[in-house]
Amino acid sequence: MRGLGTLATAIFLSLLAPTTPARAQTPPIESIQIGLSTDNVSITAGFSGADLTIFGSLENPDPLVARQGRYDVIVVLEGPPKPVVVRRKDRVLGVWINLESETFENVPVSYSVATTRPLQDITEPNSYRQLSLGASNLYMQPADAGDSPATIEEFTAALRERKSATGLYSENVGGVQFLSQNLFRATVRLAPNVPVGTHKARAFLFKSGLFIKESSAQLEIRKSGFEQSIFRVAHDYSFLYGVFAISLAMITGWLGRLLFRKD
Amino acid sequence: MGIYLPIAEISVNVFVLLAMGAAVGFLSGMFGVGGGFLITPLLIFYNIPPAIAVATGANQVIASSFSGALSHMKRGTLDFKLGGVLLAGGIVGSTGGIFVFGLLRRLGQLDLFISLLYVVLLGTVGGLMLVESVNALRATRSGAAPVLKKSGQHNWIHRLPLKMRFRASKLFVSVIPVLGLGAGIGFLSSIMGVGGGFIMVPALIYLLKVPTNVVIGTSLFQIIFTSAYTTLVHATTNQTVDVMLAFLLMAGGVAGAQYGAKAGQRLRGEQLRALLALLVLAVAIRLAIDLFVTPPNLYSLSGAGLN
Numbered sequence: 001m002r003g004l005g006t007l008a009t010a011i012f013l014s015l016l017a018p019t020t021p022a023r024a025q026t027p028p029i030e031s032i033q034i035g036l037s038t039d040n041v042s043i044t045a046g047f048s049g050a051d052l053t054i055f056g057s058l059e060n061p062d063p064l065v066a067r068q069g070r071y072d073v074i075v076v077l078e079g080p081p082k083p084v085v086v087r088r089k090d091r092v093l094g095v096w097i098n099l100e101s102e103t104f105e106n107v108p109v110s111y112s113v114a115t116t117r118p119l120q121d122i123t124e125p126n127s128y129r130q131l132s133l134g135a136s137n138l139y140m141q142p143a144d145a146g147d148s149p150a151t152i153e154e155f156t157a158a159l160r161e162r163k164s165a166t167g168l169y170s171e172n173v174g175g176v177q178f179l180s181q182n183l184f185r186a187t188v189r190l191a192p193n194v195p196v197g198t199h200k201a202r203a204f205l206f207k208s209g210l211f212i213k214e215s216s217a218q219l220e221i222r223k224s225g226f227e228q229s230i231f232r233v234a235h236d237y238s239f240l241y242g243v244f245a246i247s248l249a250m251i252t253g254w255l256g257r258l259l260f261r262k263d
Numbered sequence: 264m265g266i267y268l269p270i271a272e273i274s275v276n277v278f279v280l281l282a283m284g285a286a287v288g289f290l291s292g293m294f295g296v297g298g299g300f301l302i303t304p305l306l307i308f309y310n311i312p313p314a315i316a317v318a319t320g321a322n323q324v325i326a327s328s329f330s331g332a333l334s335h336m337k338r339g340t341l342d343f344k345l346g347g348v349l350l351a352g353g354i355v356g357s358t359g360g361i362f363v364f365g366l367l368r369r370l371g372q373l374d375l376f377i378s379l380l381y382v383v384l385l386g387t388v389g390g391l392m393l394v395e396s397v398n399a400l401r402a403t404r405s406g407a408a409p410v411l412k413k414s415g416q417h418n419w420i421h422r423l424p425l426k427m428r429f430r431a432s433k434l435f436v437s438v439i440p441v442l443g444l445g446a447g448i449g450f451l452s453s454i455m456g457v458g459g460g461f462i463m464v465p466a467l468i469y470l471l472k473v474p475t476n477v478v479i480g481t482s483l484f485q486i487i488f489t490s491a492y493t494t495l496v497h498a499t500t501n502q503t504v505d506v507m508l509a510f511l512l513m514a515g516g517v518a519g520a521q522y523g524a525k526a527g528q529r530l531r532g533e534q535l536r537a538l539l540a541l542l543v544l545a546v547a548i549r550l551a552i553d554l555f556v557t558p559p560n561l562y563s564l565s566g567a568g569l570n
Contacts, residue, residue, distance in 0.1 A: 047267075048274070087371045089561045095379075095554045098371045098563070158562035165560075193272075227269040227507070234270055234502050242498030245322050245506050246491045249513060253329035256517020 028060040032073070032205040032215045034186075041190075042224035049167070049192040052077065056203050056215070058182040065207060066181045072115070072122040072206040073176045074133065075186035077219070079110035079168070080197035083143070086155045086162070102155035103143035109195040110168040111135050112188040114175030123209045131211060133204060135160055135169040167191035196222050270505035271315045277511060279309070284323075284515025291327055291516070292523025293530075294539045296464075299324040299457035299490075302512060304381060304546050311508070313374045317364075318497035318504045319512070320456030321490045326513040327520060328458055328486040335480025342431035342477050346484040348438055349463075352445025353452070353489040360453030361496045368501070371565065375554075380455055382551045388461055389543030396536035403533065432473045432481070440471065445485065453493045458486035461543070 034056035041052070054075055058066075065071060084107045087098040115122065119134055128137040140156045163169035168191050176186040186203070202216040223231070234241045264277045283305055291298035299320050306316035335341045367373040423437035444466050448459035463482040467473040473481070498504040527535060 044267075085371065085565050087563050087565070089558055089563070095375075096558055097375055101371060155562075159564065162560070162562055162564050192274075227267050230269040230506065234498070234504070234506075238499040238502055239495070241506075242495035242504065245494055245498060245504050245509060246325060248506060248510060249322055249325035249491075249494075250329045250487075252510065252513040252517060253326035254333065256326070256513075256520070257330040257333055260518055260521035 030061055030071075030205060030207060030212050031059040032203050032213050033057050033059065034075070034201060034203045034215050034217055036201060036217050036219055039218065040220035040222060042222055043190075043194070043196075044223070044225045047192060047194075049194075050190045051187050052190050052219075054186045054188065054201055054203075054217075056184050056186065058184070058205065061182050062207075063181060066178075070208045071178075072117060072209075073178075073184055073186070074116075074119075074122065074204045074206070075114045075176055075188060076133070076202045076204075077110070077112045077188040077190075078108045078200045078202065079195050080108070080199065081106035082109050082195075083107070084159065086159045088155070088158070100151075102147065102152065104140045104156075104159060105143050107140055107159065108138070109197070110191060110199070111138065111163070112170045112172070112190070114172040114186040114188045116174070116176045116178070116184075118173050119171070122206050123211065127211055131204065131214075135164065135171065166193065168193065168195075190221075194221060266507065266511075268311075268505050268508050270319075270503065271311050271508060273310065275309070275311075275508075280508065280511040281515040283309070284512035285519035286515075287512075288327065288516030288519025289523035289526070290519075290539075290542065292520035292525075293527035294523075294535060296458075296460045296539070298327055298516065299452075299459075300381070300385060300455070300461055300543070301546060303377075303456040304550055306508075307377075308549070313377050314364075314368060314501065315503045315505055315508070317377060317454070317456030318494065318501065319509045321452060321458075321493040321497065322504050322506070322509040323512045323516065324452075324456075324458040324490040325487055325494065327516055328460075328483045328490065330517060330520070332480060332483040332487055335483060338480070340476050341480035341484050342429055342473075343484070345429045345432050345434070345441065345473070345477075346481045348427070348441045349445035349448070349481070349485040350488050352442035352447075353449035353485060354492055355442075356446030356449025356451075357453045357489055357493050357496065358449075359446075360450040361493070361500060363450075364454050364497075365500060371563075377455060378550050378554055380451070382547050382554065384451070384455075384462070385543050385547035386551070388465070389540050389547055391465075392536055393540035393544065396533045396540055399533035400537060432477050434471065434473060436471060444470070445489075448485070449489050449493075452486075452489045453496070456493075458483075458490050460486055 034054055036054060056073070058071060061071060083103060083105050085101050085103050087101040089096045090099040092099070113134060119128070128134050132139050140159060142152050160169065170189045170191065172187060172189060175188065176184055178184045199219045199221055200216055201219055202214060204214050205212045265274045266277045267274050287298040287301045287305065290301065302323055303316050303320035306320065307313050332341065364373065367376050423439050425438050426435055427438045428435050444463070448463050451457060451459050451462065460482050463486070464478055467478045467482060468475055494504055
């Protein structure tokens with residue numbers, strides 16, 4: 001992982017790049033860089049989702065290809081991987097009960113994609129699969145590989161559907177815009193229920209449908225404020241927290257009697 | 264005004280919660296119950312995850328039962344010895360309940376189990392109360408004097424060994440049913456987030472024949488400790504107690520309870536019981552409908568390992 005300083009300088013270097021005359025005869029290989037203005041985002045109590053802007057640049061772009069708009073960029077903000085259990089409800093004697101379940105390892109908690117164009121216009125489905133790029137191509141690894149492929153497929157589909165429905169997996173077509181020949185801006189969505197932890201921003205560069213290069217940066221999302229302190233205390237000092245909760249209840253009960261007593 | 268609940272991790276409206284607390288407090292003051300059996304389902308209807316609704320419900324119950332027990336202590340209608348024995352059973356039951364709670368949560372059956380317990384218990388208690396109070400209402404209308412069970416009447420419970428004397432309750436009874444009742448209430452408290460007053464009160468009156476004036480105070484006394492213990496264990500093992508949520512409910516609750524108690528004095532006993540029965544049945548029916556109606560999403564996700 002590169003430090004932020006390097007990423008920032010990378011942007012400036014690449015901005016200067018077109019002014020310096022090309023020395024080599026063979027066209028240099030394009031490359032991509034992204035930079036984040038901060039390495040951590042704090043969400044407060046009232047967080048109701050936000051757009052995160054990521055800037056990036058192409059290095060050594062071919063001006064002709066760029067003018068024809070044949071460079072495509074896909075930016076992904078991927079949440080921390082966590083194991084997930086998908087459960088299916090079935091009717092037993094008229095009552096809906098969680099019956100079957102499937103556990104998946106290392107499922108990104110969130111996955112927001114921003115692209116220059118619709119995914120199917122950028123490259124072949126096959127190359128998405130190879131790159132494991134896009135919510136529908138993300139490989140979900142079942143914990144128990146012995147289950148029937150049909151079951152795994154069904155639960156994988158359900159997992160993707162639930163994640164999209166809750167806004168954790170999203171796709172923003174047109175969310176990546178070229179500001180100049182080599183500077184672009186990507187807007188990825190942070191869902192209101194965005195998980196805290198280390199998120200990974202990745203940018204993929206495609207030239208005329210061919211994958212060229214990938215670049216990534218890390219972003220720490222954390223909660224801040226009073227509510228977060230409560231959450232931390234509840235987890236780190238759970239016994240004291242419990243004692244506090246009980247004392248609070250008793251004091252409230254006692255005060256309530258004192259203030260509102262009617263007998 | 265929205266507020267973010269740190270443990271439940273969702274944004275809720277402060278006034279909805281205060282009103283919810285006040286409404287339940289009003290009812291609990293009116294009927295002399297803790298109100299946990301109303302708070303927990305209400306929170307679940309309000310999309311609070313059931314595991315958090317249960318643990319926070321237990322926390323909220325402490326406040327209302329503590330303020331209630333204080334006034335009973337002052338009036339001398341609290342049997343500490345009986346409460347202590349009930350409590351000993353309660354701690355055992357509550358520990359077992361927490362264990363079952365964690366197990367069901369891992370199996371993904373917690374929500375179902377909570378709903379089923381509520382439907383069965385509230386349905387039974389509400390149904391019995393309704394029948395009893397309607398009969399009482401009919402009896403008073405036809406002019407007949409209400410038939411009271413004689414306190415000297417004995418049943419099988421009084422033939423059990425290990426008898427103990429409870430002076431304040433004028434009772435000489437085996438400790439086995441007392442411990443068993445305490446354990447049962449403790450178990451329900453940890454799984455349902457209730458104090459268990461709605462089961463404890465009739466059980467003390469009808470099964471153990473404790474004089475009615477001592478029952479509520481003693482039941483409240485034991486509920487304070489059982490729910491405090493439940494709160495503590497939920498806080499340490501499951502981290503599901505949301506103090507912010509609990510405090511809002513309590514604040515509304517303690518205020519509402521005092522007005523409820525005043526309003527309750529204007530209604531007659533059997534009318535009160537009939538109304539409470541209807542309320543209990545309504546909650547049970549609402550929860551039962553959810554069990555049978557096709558859910559909008561058949562699939563659900565949950566974190567593995569951490570839950």
